[in-house]
Amino acid sequence: MTGPDRRDVLQALTGTLALLAVSGFPAKAATTDTATAALGSAEPWSTQTLLAFADTLVPGERRFPGDVVIAGAVTGPGAVQAGVLGLLGSPLLPLAPLLPSLASLLDARAVAYATLHLIWLPPDRPPFVGLSFRHRTALVGELFDEGGPDLPVWQVLALLVGLAFDTAAASDTAHAAAEGHPGLAWIGFPPPGPDGLWRFPDFTYGxxxxxxxxxxxxSGSPA
Known part of the structure; x- marks a missing residue:
């Protein structure tokens, strides 16, 4: 792995999780950026690679006709539409400076995978983006093989991708729900009450x- 070593990357990933947990990270993350989406292949290669990785874990529909970064394996929103790039790349978090290194590592694994499986990779896009969704999925599965040298890195990165979709981690939850965050809306997350608080009048066990x-x-706090 070029650039920062695995320990640096893992520390940045876990530091990101810690900041999200203790601060609520009130900064609003962008969802689908239509201006960027219109550029298509003009997105930086590292951005394309990370978006394709996130889309492999939590797939969504293409952002625009001809989108090669998002595979369009399903209909409806995925991690990209839910603002994963805003979460990973936020300047408030320690991970942003290391994202190009993460993308380079993933692209290197894609080249090795393509060579092993005799897959031609288009030269006009990052190697990982050049893989079909089926092969992206197979490669990501290999990243999580037990004993893999970078397994902790991919595990924490995948957790962040999931948090972006399932919890709107880069936004205040009440604000995200009010604005129709794609992930919260897709999973049917309930809106807060008029005062912005969640209350659950029905007991879980009845x-x-x-x-x-x-x-x-x-407030419900213990004595």
Whole structure:
């Protein structure tokens, strides 16, 4: 791996997770950037590679006709539409400077995969983007093989991709829900109440499992 070593990348990835957990990361992440989407292949190669990786994990529909970065394996939104690039590339997080190295590592694995399987890669796009969705999926599966040298890197990166879609991790949750975040809307995440708070009047098991402690505060905090 060229540039920063695996330890640097893994530290940046886990640092990103930690910041998201403790700060709520209120900065709003972009969803599908129509101006960028219109550029298509003018996106930096590292960006194309990372978007294609995210689309392999949480697939979505193409952003525009002829989009080669997003494979269009399904209809509906995926990680790209849910703002994964805004999350990974935010200047508020420690990961952004290392994204080109991550993309280079992924493209190097794509070249090795293509060579092994006698696949011709178009010269006008990054190697990983040049793979079909079927081969992208197969390669990503290999990245997660037990004992792989970069397994922790891909595991944490995949977790961030999932968080971008499932939790709108780069935005305030109430704000994201109000604006119709593609991932939250797709999974049917409930909107907050009028005061911006979530309350769940129905007990999970259909009944209260314990009596409320008399000293519990109005906010629900324990005494």
């Amino acid at each position: 009944r209260a499992l314990a009596a409320l402690h008399p000293a519990t505060t109005p």
